[in-house]
Amino acid sequence: MRIKGLGDKSQKSHIRAIKDFAAFLGRSPDTATPDDLRAYELHMTGRGVTPPACNARLIALRFFFETTCGRGGMKRHMQFRTRPRKLPVAVSAEEVEALLRAAPGPELKYRAALSISCGARHRAPEVCNLKVSGFGSDRMLIHAERGKGRKVMLPPGLPNLLREYGGILPNSGW
Secondary structure, eight states, X not given: OTTTTOOHXXXXXXXXXXXXXXXXXXXOGGGOOHHHHHHHHHHHHHTTOOHHHHHHHHHXXXXXXXXXXXXXXXXGGOOOOOOOOOOOOOOOHHHHHHHHHTOOSSSSHHHHHXXXXXXXXXXXXXXXXOOGGGEETTTTEEEXXXXXXSEEXXXXXXXXXXXXXXXXXXXXXX
């Protein structure tokens, strides 16, 4: 492991993973079969081991089988787990409206920025770097130059709000 350049913590983690696998098997881990690997993965899943921790143990086993035992074919039988994707929290129209009403200041600057952020799903830096040339009121599009790299539809009332804010559309500049 030192020759491969693994750090001290990685070495300890690998050794701990091999010890856990050996304890699960009840015999030397170098005698493991593909069925043993599958049973160990099911065992980890049943015990509630998180996908990153499970994958770290599988990486240790892969290193063990390939480098230490010379059994590189065992890695074909290892199934890495993916972390389940969580859906983003959706904000209701009423919550967005309450947020826009609570925007500070008498001017429309903050309300316009929040409207762009909420309505066009732009992040704060993208909203701050928007230029007037990025707005296409005729086609109802916003294009963030240094953002996600795609054009987004303007929400229906946003062009009027932006015009009210400072005559932004269709002039040029920031």
